[in-house]
Amino acid sequence: MTDTDGWEGDLRDTGLALKHDREWDYELERVAEAVTEQAAETVGLQFPEGIKRRAPNVASDLEAHLPDRVQIYISGEANFGACDLDMDLMRRTDVFVHFGHSPMVESEGVVYVPLFSNVDVEPIMAEAIEHLEPGEVGLVTTAQHMNKFDAMQAFLEDRGFTVQTRRGDERLTHEGQVLGCNYASAKVPAEQVLYVGGGGFHPSGLAMDNPEKDVIIADPVNNVVKPASAEKFVKQRYAAIHQAMDAETWGIIAGTKIGQRRHGIAEQLAAENENASLITLDEITPSHLKNFGLDAYVNTACPRITTDDGPQFDQPLLTPQEYRIAIGEEPMDALEFDTFEGTW
């Protein structure tokens, strides 16, 4: 993960990490009910990186709600989204609980605990509207603040704005929700979009995917209002494409995470280039690619690994479209953010 000022390029900076004291509702009674209903003997718990530190205490609290026979396991795998369920732990446990993300697809085997934030969004919204033009505004937020979405909308309408909201596509659970890889809910006619939520991860993707819109961040967690910008990312993407133009050998990465599979695209790219190898990989890190010694890589899994972590890799790491630009199949100015829509 990149180590920046927290506003750009850090997959861990998703607003879940606690900047001030705040309590989540882990809904342990609901989890305990699922255990009882299924007469479960094993429970698996998965937490996003930002709240992993709470995992041991949550497991301990949950244990007090459960019969002695029940064994609790905490997933140690890295986690950055509902696209990334720990399928191994899910298979091996009777009840599997995923904290902090809303479902991408409803799955009978998974108890989703959304961890809604109890932070008050209105003070920072009051500040943010000073930076908006009167009239139409798109409104988006993250899973953590969905419990306040109606209130946000009313707040803006009460102040004379025409609020445009949209339910993105089937990858998104809620109207107005954004994911790190999907900003379809921001595709409204308004030329300005207000993002209410913590962290720099989501708004930077929002800006990358909507270069023609003004994106204002109202961050109630860090108590900051600022515009979102994709400029740094765009420069990095062009640099990576240029570097990859000299590549003779390519690795095409087919990600194996349950919600990050675009194997059809990966297979297609590998088939079209006789100097490309098809590589399957779960967690995509520089150390996993290092020993292959190829000149450049195309990542068909989570696009944020490419945009946010790309500069940390020894070789250029491109999105599928960037690859097509690098090999001359598309013009340089065609560059778009690699959104991930509807894929499971």
Place this chain on the structure above:
Amino acid sequence: MTDTDGWEGDLRDTGLALKHDREWDYELERVAEAVTEQAAETVGLQFPEGIKRRAPNVASDLEAHLPDRVQIYISGEANFGACDLDMDLMRRTDVFVHFGHSPMVESEGVVYVPLFSNVDVEPIMAEAIEHLEPGEVGLVTTAQHMNKFDAMQAFLEDRGFTVQTRRGDERLTHEGQVLGCNYASAKVPAEQVLYVGGGGFHPSGLAMDNPEKDVIIADPVNNVVKPASAEKFVKQRYAAIHQAMDAETWGIIAGTKIGQRRHGIAEQLAAENENASLITLDEITPSHLKNFGLDAYVNTACPRITTDDGPQFDQPLLTPQEYRIAIGEEPMDALEFDTFEGTW
């Protein structure tokens, strides 16, 4: 992985990396036969770290042997042993080929290609016997040199040695074979053991597991003879144990790799300590544990992660026995290498 002089502490330095020009037999005809027999449409290839660089060319050569309809995938997961089959790729492909390791358990779904070395072992053995006492000597080697094991034995016997060999346990495929986690084949009466093979990884484990024996390394790959020593490791282990004595909270890691599961031990340790959390994890790296923020960790999976990579973790990482020493259940001088026997 540690970055040492190549003799100690590097899981990648297993003798598979090429120090001089050498060709492996990838047995592509045998793989192609398996594809034909099973009318396979998909083939998965897994390579150890040391020869990953060859993977794209091997895949490309194999492609020429196969019908066009067959899709080849290369596993991008880290690999350090037959304990660590890429089960996801294996499940998703009709034929799955594991290069460079001998089987731990025969599995119908896996084609094992051992990659025997064609290096001549006799010149370095001639040098090594100068460092042996006359009389009894144990003889061990790695999977790569098993094709020469009978010749090694005859070489020593011709020069007057009484050679003691042993088939370790069911984790080992061959008489005289060692694994990074299992040196049962060296448990012979002789007070000296000759290790013939490349790299520093296996002999350092051999020395850790046999502190009472003299272990001589005859490395035909790097053309070096030297004694194996566990001294550096033993010091590091004691340092880690001492540091962990102050720990209040513990993470007990249950590894999920197919041949590294000792979940019974992990569950037992977690059950006995109310300040211990049970964490499941595939690849055990510092970044995976970092966000849990616990004081110390016990690794029940591959012991070489603990001994070789341990110093790179932010918190002490102990073997199960070292944990018992740290919490006062066993005396300090009971310390033994954490061999991994017969577990699958």
